[in-house]
Amino acid sequence: MKPRDLSDVARVVAGALDRHRVPYLISGMFAGNYWLGDQARRTTFDVDLVIYAPEDGLLPALEELKEGGWDFRKRGEGFYQMRIEDTLFAIDFFLSLNAAPHREAALANHEANTPPRGDSGEERLLAAYEEERHRRRKRAKIAGAGLWLCTPEDVVVTKVFLNRSKDMGDICLLMRIDSLDRNYLNRWLKKLGFMERFLEILERCRGEEAQTLRPRER
Numbered sequence: 001m002k003p004r005d006l007s008d009v010a011r012v013v014a015g016a017l018d019r020h021r022v023p024y025l026i027s028g029m030f031a032g033n034y035w036l037g038d039q040a041r042r043t044t045f046d047v048d049l050v051i052y053a054p055e056d057g058l059l060p061a062l063e064e065l066k067e068g069g070w071d072f073r074k075r076g077e078g079f080y081q082m083r084i085e086d087t088l089f090a091i092d093f094f095l096s097l098n099a100a101p102h103r104e105a106a107l108a109n110h111e112a113n114t115p116p117r118g119d120s121g122e123e124r125l126l127a128a129y130e131e132e133r134h135r136r137r138k139r140a141k142i143a144g145a146g147l148w149l150c151t152p153e154d155v156v157v158t159k160v161f162l163n164r165s166k167d168m169g170d171i172c173l174l175m176r177i178d179s180l181d182r183n184y185l186n187r188w189l190k191k192l193g194f195m196e197r198f199l200e201i202l203e204r205c206r207g208e209e210a211q212t213l214r215p216r217e218r
Helices: 006-019 028-036 055-067 103-108 120-135 152-162 165-174 182-192 195-213
Strands: 024-027 046-051 072-076 079-083 090-095 138-142 145-149
Touching: 006 024, 006 046, 006 055, 006 138, 006 145, 024 028, 024 152, 028 046, 028 145, 028 152, 028 165, 046 120, 055 072, 055 079, 055 090, 120 152, 120 182, 152 165, 152 182, 152 195, 165 195, 182 195
Parallel strands: 024 145, 046 090
Antiparallel strands: 024 046, 072 079, 079 090, 138 145
């Protein structure tokens, strides 16, 4: 089955997860673009899902999607990727750190961006954040289906955490959302040790916005 657009992809994937009772949330800029509404968006061809179930709970849903022609591959511990033939669309499934049977291997997927882990305290903090992010997910109607989305605040926290080149622009966009809960955002960025990084990103956002608004010389 060839999907019409990325929303159709998300609808089909979420339907399979719901049928197999697999808790999930959709993160990344698929969720971010939904919360931006009519504001400027960033084009994306990916659906990023965090799975709150063990690997053996996810696999039946993936097998169902495979029967429909959407093949998948395991790309790492707690990480599966699905690509749809003859399209640019990709679906990434990440097992939550709280669901991964091999916790250290799952953490290692992010080791370039995580705070130093001198003891189990950092691990417990990340686990607490994962639970909070899942608890705060919101149901949204997209492509005629109810999908569980990451809140805009948690999209920002995740992007500060990952700190990839594309994330700064996404954060700049998301910080324009008037309803953003900045108290929640600041609380978790401080707890996770990313406040300094976040403030640096905001400063660069202001610089780029000022550059855009500066009158051109004639």
